[in-house]
Amino acid sequence: MAARAAPKPGRSVRGSxxxxxxxxxxxxLGRRWALRALWELARESRGFRExxxxxxxxxxxxxxxxxxxxxxxxxxxxxAAGRYALTALGSELGAALAPLDGWAQKWARALRxx
Amino acid sequence: MAARAAPKPGRSVRGSxxxxxxxxxxxxLGRRWALRALWELARESRGFRExxxxxxxxxxxxxxxxxxxxxxxxxxxxxAAGRYALTALGSELGAALAPLDGWAQKWARALRxx
DNA sequence: TTCGTTGCTTCGATTTCCGAAGCAACGGCC
DNA sequence: GGCCGTTGCTTCGGAAATCGAAGCAACGAA
Numbered sequence: 001m002a003a004r005a006a007p008k009p010g011r012s013v014r015g016s017x018x019x020x021x022x023x024x025x026x027x028x029l030g031r032r033w034a035l036r037a038l039w040e041l042a043r044e045s046r047g048f049r050e051x052x053x054x055x056x057x058x059x060x061x062x063x064x065x066x067x068x069x070x071x072x073x074x075x076x077x078x079x080a081a082g083r084y085a086l087t088a089l090g091s092e093l094g095a096a097l098a099p100l101d102g103w104a105q106k107w108a109r110a111l112r113x114x
Numbered sequence: 115m116a117a118r119a120a121p122k123p124g125r126s127v128r129g130s131x132x133x134x135x136x137x138x139x140x141x142x143l144g145r146r147w148a149l150r151a152l153w154e155l156a157r158e159s160r161g162f163r164e165x166x167x168x169x170x171x172x173x174x175x176x177x178x179x180x181x182x183x184x185x186x187x188x189x190x191x192x193x194a195a196g197r198y199a200l201t202a203l204g205s206e207l208g209a210a211l212a213p214l215d216g217w218a219q220k221w222a223r224a225l226r227x228x
Numbered sequence: 229t230t231c232g233t234t235g236c237t238t239c240g241a242t243t244t245c246c247g248a249a250g251c252a253a254c255g256g257c258c
Numbered sequence: 259g260g261c262c263g264t265t266g267c268t269t270c271g272g273a274a275a276t277c278g279a280a281g282c283a284a285c286g287a288a
Contacts, residue, residue, distance in 0.1 A: 009222035015150055015170035021218035022153075030149045032244095032276070035140045036129055048235050056129035059277045064236065074225060082235080089224055096217040099210040104135035108123035110203055111188060146245070146275090162266050173246045178267065196266080 006069035025093075028073060033058050035097075037066050038086075041076060042094030045085035120183035139207075142187060147172050149211075151180050152200075155190060156208030159199035 007013040007028045009021035016023035029035050033055060040046070040054050052063050067084060070076035075090035086094060121127040121142045123135035130137035143149050147169060154160070154168050166177050181198060184190035189204035200208060 008225060009218060010225070015147070015172060017170070021222040022215045023150075025214055025218040025221065026149045026153060030144065030146055032144055032146075033129070035144045036137075039136075039140060049233080052235095056131070057278090058129060059279095060236070061238080061278085062276055065276090074221075089221060092220065093214075093217050096213040097211070099213075100139055100207075101136045103207050103210040104123060104139040106206065107139065107188075107203060108135040111122060111124070163264080166266095171247095173248095174267070175247085175269080176245055179245090 006072040008073060028069065031066065031069075033062055034066050034069070037063065038070065038075070038090070038094060039097070041070075041084060041086050042091065042097075045079065045083045047081075047083050051084060120186040122187060142183060145180065145183075147176055148180050148183070151177065152184065152189070152204070152208060153211070155184075155198060155200050156205065156211075159193065159197045161195075161197050165198060 007024040009024045010019045011024065012019065013024045013027040015027065029038070036055050036058075037051070040051060046054065048060075048063070048067075052058055052060060055063065067076065070090065071078070075087060075093060076084055077087050079085050121138040123138045124133045125138065126133065127138045127141040129141065143152070150169055150172075151165070154165060160168065162174075162177070162181075166172055166174055169177065181190065184204065185192070189201060189207060190198055191201050193199050
């Protein structure tokens with residue numbers, strides 16, 4: 001249970017008391033599965049159980065916590081059918097993180113031939 | 115103790131057995147303080163204790179683990195003076211994540227007037 | 229009405245993280 | 259040389275986050 005409020009800009013978060021927005025983002029995203037859930041939702045809206053499966057069978061309790069945080073932070077919401085989807089803000093974050101894919105491929109290449 | 119190998123592309127990581135590079139990245143960065151440490155190093159190279167202070171007094175044991183992983187993954191290294199610095203690859207990741215700052219400011223604005 | 233699926237919740241076991249303490253090595257500085 | 263402050267860690271016990279299997283009410287299809 002529990003599920004305290006998600007980190008948000010303007011408030012003191014783990015590792016920073018200044019309230020600087022990016023620090024809140026780093027706290028929010030630096031939790032296990034947060035980035036992955038966001039990444040998956042950026043691809044497509046999905047229901048809880050489907051999302052869980054697509055995240056490699058993440059524990060349902062943790063997925064619930066992460067989703068709650070994303071919703072609380074205004075990055076995700078549930079549509080009429082109950083499916084989870086990113087808000088406009090969430091989509092923009094997804095777009096901001098999109099370069100990660102290209103970088104990771106470069107990373108893979110670099111590690112193959114050091 | 116412990117400190118197993120960092121997640122890398124091509125290998126099975128938490129939440130994905132396909133070896134897709136971006137999944138390894140999401141695993142690596144989705145650990146507490148990993149994003150923050152990378153973010154700080156992207157700004158400037160620093161020694162262990164200074165980095166610890168700048169990360170809001172993160173526990174030294176965890177910082178050590180995260181740094182080990184970043185080094186192991188080829189994203190960071192120690193210079194002649196022993197200071198931690200990003201490699202070329204690490205810097206590119208930092209650059210790929212740079213838009214996060216701008217996004218976070220937008221997030222802050224959006225939450226102020228909902 | 230039975231059956232399968234979904235969206236969760238619970239809770240005990242594990243893993244991760246925290247944080248205070250300690251320590252060897254390296255300067256300065258006298 | 260001897261003393262002091264700083265640095266880069268390591269150790270380890272306790273707290274917190276995560277896991278994972280189980281269960282359950284609600285819903286739709288048959």
